[in-house]
Amino acid sequence: MGAKFLQFLVLSFSTFLFSTAFTPQDNYLINCGSNAPTVVVDNRHFVSDKGSGYLSEGKSFSLTNPKTSPISPVLYSTARVFTSASSYAFNIKSVGTHLVRLHFSPFSSGNYDLKNGNFDVLANGISLLSNFGANSTVLKEFFLMVDKEELEILFTPASDSSLAYVNAIEVFSAPKDFFIDAAGIALISPDGIQEFKQNVSSQILETVHRINVGGSMLTPFNDTLWRTWIPDEDFLYFKSAAKIARTTDPPNYQPGGATRETAPDNVYMTAQQMNIVNRSLNSLFNITWDFPVRPGEDMHFVRLHFCDIVSVALNTLYFNIYINGVTAYKDVDLSVLALHQLASPYYIDFVVKNAKGSGVVRVSVGPSELSATLRKNALLNGVEIMRMVNFVASPRRSKKKSLWILVGSVIGGIFVLALAVVAILALLKCRKRKPKQKTRRAESAGWTSLRVYGGSSQATASEGTALASPGPYGYFGLKIPFADIQLATNNFDKTLLIGSGGFGMVYKGVLGDNIKVAVKRGMPGSRQGLPEFHTEITVLSKIRHRHLVSLVGYCEEQSEMILVYEYMEKGPLRHHLYGTDLPPLSWKQRLEICIGAARGLHYLHTGSAQGIIHRDIKSTNILLDENYVAKVADFGLSKSGPCLNETHVSTGVKGSFGYLDPEYFRRQQLTDKSDVYSFGVVLFEVLCARPAVDPLLTRDQVNLAEWAMEWQKKGMIEQIVDPHLKDQIKPSSLKIFGETAEKCLAEYGVDRPTMGDVLWNLEYAYQLQTNGRKREEHRPTDVTSDDPRTPMVVPSGRAGIDGNCDDGTSDISTSGVFSQLITNEGR
Incomplete structure (x- = not known):
């Protein structure tokens, strides 16, 4: 890992250095409330707002977080x-678009809790x-036109009893022509496509999504405009439809195309392309991404990034672009758009008006x-989606004019209605009855979905789901009426919302007999994630283990796709380690949680002939119930293990940055040892109480695995232990725990x-911590207890777990692939 990560940093740093640096004419970086200037990890200098002249007169004061540590983000x-x-005022030298x-x-200090802040900006x-x-750390980014020589940012508490706050402010001028108004931009709406006739640069745009398609997360260190780009994996509608494309050659920038300020090199060096297994089949399907936005009629600016890194010759790649099912751009030929150059970056802008409620x-x-039969392909390198904050559809009319228009409209409407009634009566008299024809509407106009094997949703609903043995929540896979789910969630009351993800929203609910559940509701009528929905029902209903989150039931009525899981009262493990005000876990609690998660993983790996590889083990995918019992969740990337005569599963790389x-x-x-590696990162995360990757730290501390391993190899792991655990850990227990994570x-x-x-080893560390005695090197051959205080040891291998009747067994189909179990923290 060390050499690989070092190469990654060197490549990223060299890319950053040798790109044409962007120097904004206006560049204000303010560390609010601090007494001294600050240098962050991307080498930018933030100044204190104390005595800077930027802060206007008003009632304000500086507040310091009492819980910060040397590894906390300094801003x-x-x-x-x-x-x-109160406001900040900045002199503007260069009138135009600014970021x-x-x-x-939010944090608490003294009598002030910033989570109670409610204010306008x-x-x-x-x-x-x-x-x-x-309620947690948030970065809000806006592009706005500054057309005068001063920019005032005003913070106003919502009421006399409320307060406003800000931790840091960045204001700097965007590159010239970052938004080009001269070019005609397509407006995509439910009614079709037309020209957007307003200037984009005059809009205030709030960043909603910035996606590095096919690539890993990019931090501000790797972007000349100091932006963060996240992977696209969680937004892919059907992951099997896409295949990652990569190149090591830098992009071939051309005049009139994209620049390094448009997007970093790394965005254009990766992409998702069609995953065509057998081109002779001439398969036609799309790669689709669903990006959640705020429901309503908001307008969004969408920028799509392209760079042809898959073709070997010009004019061989033709593809179509669809937005919300509308053909937004037909027969795209990047060879022409990019001035007859391969691997030349280009971007296309759209304005999108969503349907009401979408x-x-x-x-x-x-x-x-236009593509040749054996060369059909499509690709995408990056996506940016920004909400138009201040969009006004048309200028306001005068009241007098509006009144006459209203009167005319009413009179005209009555006349048209009368004609329509006469026409309808005439038609009904003459019309012959025709038999109704059942039609199936395509999910999206202009494209063909991948075939979903295993029957339709209608068949699944009528045939039902095979039930496993009853558990603590009754029969798994039980079909739950929609009315019961409405009652359990108070008709999906927003106050019961506990999470969201690519599939939809997650609500807390209470079923009959006071059973608390988490209700994951797909977007009604969208049929998004239909294959994954059915996989959850048919596969997860057969898994039963105390340390795996259980599926309670499902609902498929009225175009609804709803999955119901046991409710995990304490939420993700990560929330109890850092980033929240929750009380810190004791070392004994942390050992018990790690042991529970290890049991769940061990069951996945050994509970069937091939076993299951989770592929996304991290602290947000380990959930805690009301008794702090750990359960592994989110099986969206899981894979069946290798067959008995195989050593691994060949598959595209999936997982989370920092745990991979x-x-x-x-x-x-892929092997089950990939899960073991990720779990090792979690062990250090539990010990040190910091993220797996923190780009705001110094370079040698950015990657937790790298940093912790250095201290472990020096025999000084106690130097980086969570300060809350000081004097709690017995040296013998820490020694075994650190050695286990290292291995x-x-x-x-x-x-x-x-x-x-x-x-x-974890149970050994627990035993050393609780009674201080070394145990005999004897491994029992069965599972006899769920209590961490009683060592539960299972020999490695592919044997099933049958000794513990509480855990049950699994008859998982070895070809099944789990879909997402959304937690509050997305991947």
């Missing part, structure tokens, strides 16, 4: 708090945020009819322990 250690309307970033990270009198409040922007790319097995990344060969993070899978071995 979030202080805040400027306002008890009355404004506002950092919010205006820029030169235009509303950016209204009744805003945050909470998703769907982007699809698919092959054009380096051997799997290099060779694309999990071995460079090669063959050198890593099995989950059974990891479990053995």
Whole structure:
């Protein structure tokens, strides 16, 4: 891992250095509430707002986070708090589009709890945020036109008893022609496509999504405009339809195309392309991404990034672009758009008007009819979606004029209605009855979905689902009436919302007999995730283990797709380690949680002939119930393990940045040892109480696995232990725990322990912590207890777990692939 990550940093740094640096004419970076200037990890200098002249007169004061540590993001250690309307004013040298970033990270200090903040934010009198409040760290980014020599950002508490705050502010001028108004931009609406006749640069745009399609997360260190790009995996509608494309050659920038300020090199060096297994079948399908947005009639600016890194010759790649099912751009030929150059970056802008109530922007790319039979393909490199904050459809008319228009409309409407009634009566008299024809509407106009094997949703609903043995929540796979789910969630009351993800919203609910559940509701009528929905029912209903989150039931009525899971009262493990005000876990609690998660993983790996590889183990996918019992969740990336005569599963690289097995990344060969590596990162995360990757830290601390391994190899792991655990951990217990994590993070899978071995060692560390006595080197052959205080050791291998009647057994189909179990923290 060390050499690989170092190469990644060197490549990223060299890319950053040798790109043409962008120097904004206006560049204000403010660390609010601090007493001294600050340098962040991307080498930018933030100044203190104290005595800077930027802060206007008003009732404000500085607040310091009492819970910060040397590894905490430095920008979030202080805040400027306002008890009355106050503003920052910046002199503008270059009139034009500017980026404004506002950092919010609530914390408690003394009598003040910033989570109670509720306030408005205006820029030169235009509303950016209204009744805003945050429960966790939030970055709000806006593009706005500054057409005068001063920019005032005003913070106003929503009431006399409320307060406003901000941790950091960035204001800097955007590159010239970042938004080009001269070119005609297509307006995509439910009614079709037309020209957007207003200037994009005059709109205030709030960033909603910035996606590096086919690539990993890019931090501000790798972007000349200091932006963050996240992977696209969670937004893919059907993951099997896409295949990652990569190149090591830098983009071939051309005049008139994209620049490094449009998007970083790394965005254009990766892409998703069609995953066509057998081109002779001439398959026609799209790659589709669903991006959640705020429901309503909001207008969005959508920028799609392209770079042909898959073709070997010009004019061989033709594809179509669809947005919300509408053909937005037909027969795209990047060879022409990019001035007859391969691997030349280009972007296309659209304005999208969503249907009323829609909470998703769907982007699809698919092959054009112009493509040769054996060369059909489509690709996408990046996506940016921004909400138009201040969009006004048309100028306001005078009241007098509006009155006459209203009167005329009413009179005309009555006349038209009378004619329509006469016409309808005449038609009914003459019309002959015709038999009704059942038609099936395509999910999206202009494209063909991938075939879903295993029957339709109608068949599944009528035939029902095979039931497993009853557990603590009754029969798994039970079909639950929609009316019962409405009652359980108070008709999907927003106050019961506990999470959201690509599939939809997650609500807390209470079924009959006071059974608490988490209700995951797909967007009604969208049929998004239909194959995954059916897989959850048929596969997860057969899994039963105390340390795996259980499926309670499902509902498929009235175009609804709803999955119901046991409710995990305490939420993700990560929330109890850092980033929240929850009380810190004791070392004994942390050991018990790690042991529980290890048991769940060990069951996945050994509970069937092939076993199941989770592929996305991290602290947000380990959930805790009301008794802090750990359960593994989110099986969206899970894979069946290798057959008995195989050593690995060959598959595309999936997982989360910071937890990914380096051997799997290099060779694309998946084994259960990949889960072991990820679990090793979690062990250090539990010990050190910090994220797996924190780009705001110094370079040697960015990657937790790298940093912790250095201290472990020096025999000084106690130096980086969570300060809350000081004097709690017995040295013998810490020694075993640290050695276990170190073995999990071995460079090669063959050198890593099995989950059974990891479990053995964690229970040993627990025993040393609780009674201080070393145990005999004896491994029992069955599972006899669920209590961490009683060592439960299972030998490694592919044997099923049958000794514990509480855990049950699994008859998982080895070809099944789990779909997402959405938690509050997305991947």
